[in-house]
Structures are given as C-alpha cells and as structure tokens.
Amino acid sequence: MSSSIRIFSYNVNGIRSALKKGLADWIATSPGEIICLQETKAQPEDIDTSAFEKAGYNCYWFSAQKKGYSGVGILTQIKPDQVFHGNGFPQSDAEGRVLQLQFGDILLINAYYPSGTSGEERQQYKYQWLDEWFEYLEKLKKQYPKIILCGDYNIAHKEIDIHDPKGNKNSSGFLPEERAWMDKFFASGWIDTFRYMHPHEAHRYSWWSMRFPTVRQQNKGWRIDYIAVTEPLKSSIIDADILPQVQHSDHCPVYLELKFPLKTQDSRPKK
Numbered sequence: 001m002s003s004s005i006r007i008f009s010y011n012v013n014g015i016r017s018a019l020k021k022g023l024a025d026w027i028a029t030s031p032g033e034i035i036c037l038q039e040t041k042a043q044p045e046d047i048d049t050s051a052f053e054k055a056g057y058n059c060y061w062f063s064a065q066k067k068g069y070s071g072v073g074i075l076t077q078i079k080p081d082q083v084f085h086g087n088g089f090p091q092s093d094a095e096g097r098v099l100q101l102q103f104g105d106i107l108l109i110n111a112y113y114p115s116g117t118s119g120e121e122r123q124q125y126k127y128q129w130l131d132e133w134f135e136y137l138e139k140l141k142k143q144y145p146k147i148i149l150c151g152d153y154n155i156a157h158k159e160i161d162i163h164d165p166k167g168n169k170n171s172s173g174f175l176p177e178e179r180a181w182m183d184k185f186f187a188s189g190w191i192d193t194f195r196y197m198h199p200h201e202a203h204r205y206s207w208w209s210m211r212f213p214t215v216r217q218q219n220k221g222w223r224i225d226y227i228a229v230t231e232p233l234k235s236s237i238i239d240a241d242i243l244p245q246v247q248h249s250d251h252c253p254v255y256l257e258l259k260f261p262l263k264t265q266d267s268r269p270k271k
Helices: 015-020 023-028 050-054 090-094 120-143 176-187 193-197 231-236 262-267
Strands: 002-011 034-038 058-062 072-076 082-085 098-103 106-112 146-152 190-192 225-230 237-242 254-261
Touching: 002 106, 002 146, 002 225, 015 023, 023 050, 034 106, 034 146, 050 058, 058 098, 072 098, 072 106, 090 120, 120 146, 120 176, 146 231, 146 254, 176 190, 190 193, 190 231, 193 225, 193 237, 225 231, 225 237, 225 254, 231 237, 231 254
Parallel strands: 002 034, 106 146
Antiparallel strands: 002 254, 034 072, 058 072, 082 098, 098 106, 146 225, 190 225, 237 254
16 A cells, blocks of 8 residues: 655755745745755755754755855655665765665655856866766666656756756756766666656756846746656656745745655654
C-alpha cells in the first residue's frame, strides 16, 4: 500500500531574508511533507527553526564553509532512515551544495547547482561540477534505483523554459553546452516531472531577475528549478507544478506529488 506526499523545491535566496518576507507563514500551512531549500546563505545555528518545528518538520542543513553563501536544507515531516551530507567532491562540499536523505528504498537529493553568471572562472567550475555530478549520479543510480532530485539546476533546458531564448543564447544558464548537459541528463534515465505533466505549457517559470524590478510582474522568467525522478519512479508521479504566487525570493517553489510507501508515514514527529 502507498499514499501520496508532496515534495517542494525552493531557492529562498537567503533563508533569513525569506523569513522576513513571510516564509514561516507559508511553512506553517504545511504545503508539503518535504521541503527542499537551496541558497540558504546561513549557518545552522543562525537559522530560527522554531516555526518549522512547530509545523511538524525535522530540519537538516548543509551549509557552505563561507558564511552567507550557498547552502542547502531539507524540512521533512517524515523522519529519514539516513542523512548524507555532500557528495564527496571537496569544492562542492565546501560550498554546501548537496544534501541527501534516504527513506526506505527511495533516495531524496537536494542540490544547488553552481551559477556561472559571475564570470568565466565560475562558468568553468560549473562545467566541472556538472561533469562530476553526472558521473556521481550514474554510480548512485546503481545503488539507489529510485531517486528524487530536487534543486536549483541553474539551467533553462529548452526554449519553452525561458522568456527570451534568442536574446539569452549567450547567457550563462542557457548556453549550448549547459543545455546539452541537460539533454544528456534526461536521456540517461531521469524524468523532468513538470514537463512530464505539462509537456507543452509555455510561460511557466521559477526565477525572475532582480536586476529589473518589473520582470516578475511581466513574467519574463526562466525555469531553472526542477524536481527530477529516475525512471523507476515514473509511474508514481501524480502531479507536478510551479507556484509563482508564493513570493519570498527571486525564485518560487516547484513541487511534485508522488505515490509514497505508507510505512514511512509512521515516523512523522509528534506535534
């Protein structure tokens, strides 16, 4: 037997900033059983988790060594069997980019992919990270056939995923090499859950530049936040969507509703 759970992925662009903008109120509604956060920009001891815990969430964090930079976290109402911090690559782990939780035979990964927008050096690291990450995932799939990969991938895959594909053809996040990596990734046994449910739906974005204040109102955005699942979980997908009305960041949450084994539901913390 199984029931369904809702999993969210949300780049909060600084969790302390997002909390000042009402993130705790949204979390208090218990939008999903699992919420994966990226770009927390905080050390665990600097995060007020009281509202999360009151809503029934256990909190797990993996922060960058550099304060105020990068970092990921997972809020979960289902207690994991195991928690894995990082992916074993020194620079990636120093930047706090990967956090993994195991629930029975399902592995949940929360990842914050590097951005290349600050210059050529970071763009080259982005390519290095993507290559390392692909090989890492290939090995991981052999150990865990059922994987859910949430995160800010920092890449808009297809022209349908960006408001101005021609104008951004030379922009980091939509470069041919990055898009080719996404082609390879999805061809290797991963399902883009949003596109699986909405194959032709255009103008659906998860990030809007803060450099131009009106672009969010005009919906001139990019879809760079994804929840992907491996092929063995394809039949478990119930729904996937994007929630642009939730606004605590320059990103918005994306979610997946998935059939999930009932036995894991017994480990939710008591409120």
